[in-house]
Amino acid sequence: MSTTTESQIPLTPEQIESFGEELDAIRQRVLADRGESDANYIRKVIRAQRGLEVAGRGLLWAGVFPPAWIAGTAALSLSKILDNMEIGHNVMHGQYDWMNDPALSGKQFEWDNACPADQWRHSHNYMHHTHTNIVGKDRDIGYGVLRMSEDQDWKPYYLGNPAYATLLALFFQYGVALHDLEVERLTTGEAKLADKRELISGIWKKVRRQTLKDYVIFPALSGPFFLFPLAGNATANLVRNVWSFTIIFCGHFPEGTHEFTEEETENESRGEWYYRQLLGSANLSGSRPFHILSGNLSFQIEHHLFPDLPANRYAEISTEVREICERYGIPYNVGPLGKQFGSVVKKICRLALPDRKGRGSAQLPPAGLEGEEKRVPIAA
Amino acid sequence: MTPTATATAPSRRRGIPGRRLFDAIAGPHGIDRYLEQISPTLVIGECRAEVVAASRGTTDSVTLSLRPNRAWGGLRAGQFVQVSVEIDGVRHTRCYSPASPEGSGRELEITVKRHPEGLVSNFLVDHAQPGMVIGLSQADGDFHLPDLRPDSILLIGAGSGITPLMAILRTLCAEGHAGPIALIQYAPDPDRTIYRQELDSLAAENPNFRLTRSYTRAPGAGELDGHFSPIHLPQADPNFATAETFACGPPALLDAVRGTWANGLERRLHVESFVPPSLSPIGEPGTGSIRFSSSNLEVRNSGASILEQAEQAGIPAQSGCRMGICHTCTCRKLSGTVKNLLTDEVSAAPDVEIQLCISAPLSDLVIDL
Secondary structure, three states: OOOHHHOEEOOOHHHHHHHHHHHHHHHHHHHHHOOHHHHHHHHHHHHHHHHHHHHHHHHHHOOOOHHHHHHHHHHHHHHHHHHHHHHHHHHHOOOOHHHOOHHHOOOOOOOOOOOOHHHHHHHHHHHHHHOOOEOOOOOOOHHHOOOOOOOOOOOHHHHHHHHHHHHHHHOHHHHHHOHHHOHHHHHOOOOOHHHHHHHHHHHHHHHHHHHHHHHHHHHHHOHHHOHHHHHHHHHHHHHHHHHHHHHHHHHHOOOOOOOEOOOOOOOOOHHHHHHHHHHOOOEEEOOHHHHHHOOOHHHHHHHHHOOOOOHHHHHHHHHHHHHHHHHHOOOOOEEEHHHHHHHHHHHHHHOOOOOOOOOOOOOOOOOOOOOOOOOEEOOO | OOEOOOOOOOOOOOOOOOHHHHHHHHOOOOOHHHHHHHOHHHOOOOOEEEEEEEEEEEOOEEEEEEEEOOOOOOOOOOOEEEEEEEEOOEEEEEEEOOOOOOOOOOOEEEEEEOOOOOHHHHHHHHHOOOOOEEEEOOOEOOOOOOOOOOOOEEEEEEHHHHHHHHHHHHHHHHHOOOOOEEEEEEEOOHHHOOOHHHHHHHHHHOOOEEEEEEEOOOOOOOOEEOOOOOOHHHHHOOOOOOOEEEEEEOHHHHHHHHHHOOOOHHHHEEEEEEOOOOOOOOOOOOOOEEEEOOOOEEEEOOOOOHHHHHHHOOOOOOOOOOOOOOOOOEEEEEEOOEEEOOOOOEEOOOOEEEEHHHEEEOOOEEEEO
């Protein structure tokens, strides 16, 4: 919501508290139940990813033969998607820290992405997950280049919104890599380049290593046919970029998700924090393979409520969360990929233009409980 | 059995030709994350071992023969290793002293005795079987035979503290050591005497090896009775005053031995403490102290979250959300008990990762920060 006057929760303080307690109870139950099956699950996904990667690179080595190129590129694309989404993103959240296995430690894990893992942990785990959808604090709103909320003032620059979004999708891993640099704050002088030296050197090292692997070493192994693995690797990176952009933008920007102001979220209680995570996130419906390839970010709502629970548990939790939301009259935003992404595209295009009167920001959900008169501001 | 020292030796990286190129190709995960998919012991940067035999002499113990992978750097008789096993998805690590002699090839032998409360010992005694793969550290510890073998050697062992002494004894016998070797073995009774038969046959085969047993709960069954006492020494080893002495057992035995080898004799004494693995006690919130090991700082526990206490002590601890979400402040707890302030869950295990912002101490703590 865009103004503080609208920012009211249609629940009494007692209701918001018991809502928070119900969610805490779910978290507690899953924490107590974590064990061998979760360990087996993530290891199975890792095994599949390693297999797909080796197969993909092997096939692309012989990429001069068209069937090998197609199969190799497909396998490598899937491998990179699994590496980033279901493995990297989730492991780096500390979802498997309880296993005490150094190879699955959130603090030590590194992924096949241009963004260095330690910078990702800061910009994503901390900044985005703590300040979700707070305009001015959550830099995932538009990644510093797009206008994704009416709360961002329109400027002529934003006429290029659809074009910037397309570029961001194509080069998403580099967009993510530059995330912590806050390029837009550098151009306005709010941040100084001198303070960013360490970040830049980290990004440079990571990008160099990845470029060397995908665009020099593996192509070189094919000798005169180097162009085939080169093109295959570039395609796999592109597929992963577009896929992760699509999934991630469907997590917070479909119609019906809300943004918040810093004032609204001061002194939030745990229940209010949960409430904000819920209103700021949207789910995608789909098959089990789809959920795995999305890194279970198709359960964005559950992920934002419980970012450090093993992601393979989100599916089972989601039915309970949905039921709780229905009881409290809180909207639970879910839809198929086509519908959700369509509404994201519409929003990107709509926000390229200045706001028209009477077509402002999304309104808060109506009071969910009948006869409920008392409402409290979100930061009561 | 658990030597109280903890191994610090990192796994040694052998000089594999082209290792850097392999790592560039296998980046960012590293070559081992691919090799382990073929076989878990194929890794080159990390020591792991396969159980090749598991024999259960009693219902209370299991003796495991381990075949370490190529990362293993060997051990000296008397040293210990850390063994890691995964139980219900969680990795647990304990110290064991191999009883196998030096230079006996690549295989290692460890004996695991069941502790009533012991998670790892119960798991291994009940479930260890050939084919199982366990994590292994490099051998560590100063309690071992010197390279220049002393002529006269006295070994004093109690309970499962006999294991490192067994490695020393087997090594000396295999090398054909000519000097006198004496062993005083303390055990409750003949039935609960570890390596009983093997020690008897070693004593029969090696005229220079003198074996003396003292039973603490079976008077008259052995050559001596009761716990360690200096009066046992002349009877067990006429050379005790000049022998290089190796003692291993519970703290009470070692205290008695140290008291005897005083006044200049201590340079001939080597001791290793064996105590059953125990979880840290649960104390009152707001008591005890926190030691931040990397910063070399110790503070009185104020009862606040460990993150706040670290910051108050002036340690630049990394942190983010301060509400248990982002895991930025995650650190290794080396020992002690903490309570999770969100879930009230109590963690008493050593060497596990905790979130500092939502953990408060319940005992003396050592944090790797």
